[in-house]
């Protein structure tokens with residue numbers, strides 16, 4: 001089984017889901033058969049600039065620096081000194097290939113809220129990239145769009161799951177962090193601490209926004225499900 005979009009998971013649950021002892025790198029090209037994994041962070045001192053489109057369906061994910069380039073002086077590299085591709089280069093290469101075949105590679109996105117606490121942002125297609133000026137140097141910026149492909153096409157043993165565009169509207173990390181703190185990490189209905197999700201109080205389709213913490217709340221899986229049943233009936 002796979003996580004729901006906007007589900008809150010522990011670091012260990014995330015590693016178990018991806019069958020890894022640890023996940024330390026931000027970019028993990030083809031971590032598993034059929035998809036890559038990227039990690040984001042919402043910390044104010046996060047090392048990379050990640051953005052979300054206004055309609056909440058696209059993530060702009062910054063590539064990674066030369067190891068140790070804390071002052072951000074050097075252009076982000078597509079290749080290592082030895083000539084092999086960096087993670088940046090592997091993603092670019094895969095996207096270049098996909099533009100010809102039309103078969104866009106899949107990437108799962110996780111975001112760190114705080115120590116040991118992560119949210120699953122969903123499954124995306126890697127659609128494009130650019131190499132842009134940022135500060136004194138140039139960086140890669142990857143374009144990931146919400147995919148309607150079903151995960152089991154990528155990985156057979158995963159449960160069939162239709163991606164619900166409503167649920168996949170992206171909530172900015174800073175909003176998530178503020179909501180998590182405000183709701184004290186528990187379901188606003190019952191106080192449960194497990195299986196939490198970020199929920200749009202007024203759905204996007206009814207004019208609700210993802211951009212304001214006033215419209216987002218924490219719900220446990222049970223209350224999240226109850227609410228979506230009510231909305232869909």
Ligand SMILES: [Zn+2]
Pocket residue numbers: 187188189190191192219220221222223
């Ligand atoms: Zn609850």
